[in-house]
Amino acid sequence: MNTMTLWHISGWEFAALAFAALLVGFSKTAVSGANTVSLAIFAAVLPARASTGVLLPVLIAGDVLAVLTYRRHAHWPTLWRLFPAVAVGVVAGTLFLVWADDGVVRTSIGAILLLMAGVTVWRRRTADAQEQPDTVASRAGRVKARSYGVLGGFTTMVANAGGPVMSMYLLSAGFRKLGFLGTSAFFFLIVNVSKVPFSVGLGLIDGHSLLLDAALAVFVVPGAFIGKWAVNRINQRLFERLVIAATIVGGLQLLLR
Numbered sequence: 153m154n155t156m157t158l159w160h161i162s163g164w165e166f167a168a169l170a171f172a173a174l175l176v177g178f179s180k181t182a183v184s185g186a187n188t189v190s191l192a193i194f195a196a197v198l199p200a201r202a203s204t205g206v207l208l209p210v211l212i213a214g215d216v217l218a219v220l221t222y223r224r225h226a227h228w229p230t231l232w233r234l235f236p237a238v239a240v241g242v243v244a245g246t247l248f249l250v251w252a253d254d255g256v257v258r259t260s261i262g263a264i265l266l267l268m269a270g271v272t273v274w275r276r277r278t279a280d281a282q283e284q285p286d287t288v289a290s291r292a293g294r295v296k297a298r299s300y301g302v303l304g305g306f307t308t309m310v311a312n313a314g315g316p317v318m319s320m321y322l323l324s325a326g327f328r329k330l331g332f333l334g335t336s337a338f339f340f341l342i343v344n345v346s347k348v349p350f351s352v353g354l355g356l357i358d359g360h361s362l363l364l365d366a367a368l369a370v371f372v373v374p375g376a377f378i379g380k381w382a383v384n385r386i387n388q389r390l391f392e393r394l395v396i397a398a399t400i401v402g403g404l405q406l407l408l409r
Contacts, residue, residue, distance in 0.1 A: 165197045166367075173210050173368040177375025180214035181221050182383045183394045184319045184336050187211070191312055192405045200254040205356025207312050209365040210372060212344045217376040218337035225334025230297070230325070231342075234318075237298040238343055241305020246350050249310055257310050262407035264303055269320060269399045296321070308343055309350065315340070316399035329383065329391050 161169070172193035179187035190210075194203040249257070300321035308314025318339060322332045351357045386394070 173371040174375035176214045177372040178379040180218040182379030213369040215341035222334035225330040234301040237301025238305035241302040245306040245309025266403035
C-alpha cells in the first residue's frame with residue numbers, strides 16, 4: 153500500500169493538509185459535513201486510497217474534541233438505533249473497497265450525498281411540523297434510521313464521507329443545533345474508532361501514515377476552538393443551510409473529479 157510520510161510531500165502540500173486538518177476541527181464543533189472539503193484536499197494531495205487512511209486518525213482527533221465539547225447534548229436512543237445498521241454499512245463498504253476503483257467510489261458517494269441532500273430539502277419543505285428526536289421510536293423512524301445508518305456506515309468506510317449522510321438524517325429527524333452536534337460527536341467517535349481495524353487490514357493505515365497524522369493532528373485543535381466560537385454565533389436556520397450546502401458541495405466535488 154502506498155502510504156505517506158512527512159518526507160513524501162512538499163511544503164505547500166503539507167500546508168494544504170494542515171488547512172484541511174484545521175477544517176476538520178471546525179466541522180466537528182460547528183458545521184458538520186464541512187469536512188467534505190477536507191476529504192477533497194486529502195484526495196488531491198495524496199493518492200486517493202492512501203488519503204482515506206491518513207484522514208481517519210485526523211477525524212478521530214476531531215471527534216474526541218467534539219465529544220469533550222458537546223457530550224451533554226447527545227441523544228442516546230437515536231445512537232443505539234443507528235449502530236446496528238451502521239455496522240452493516242461498514243462491512244459492505246469494506247467489501248466494496250476490495251474491488252472498486254477510485255472512480256467508482258467517488259461517483260457512488262457523490263450520488264448518495266446529493267440524493268440525501270435533495271430528500272432532506274424536500275422533506276423540510278413539505279412537512280407540516282418538524283419531527284422530534286424521539287420519533288425514532290416509531291416504525292417509520294426505525295426504517296429511516298436503518299436506511300441512513302447503512303448508507304452512513306458505507307460512505308464513512310469507503311471515503312470517510314459519512315458526515316453529510318448522518319447530517320441529513322439528524323436534520324430530517326428535527327435535531328436542534330446542540331443536540332445535532334452532541335449526537336453526531338459520539339456517533340462518529342465510536343464509528344471511526346471501529347473502522348481502524350478494517351483500515352489497517354486493508355493497508356490504509358501503518359506506521360508511516362501515522363507519522364503524518366501526528367503532525368496534522370496539531371492543527372485540529374485550533375480548528376475546534378474556532379468552531380466552538382462560531383457555533384454560538386450561527387442561528388438555527390443558517391446552521392441548517394450551511395450543513396445542507398456543505399453536503400451538496402461535497403457531493404458535486406466527488407462527482408466532478
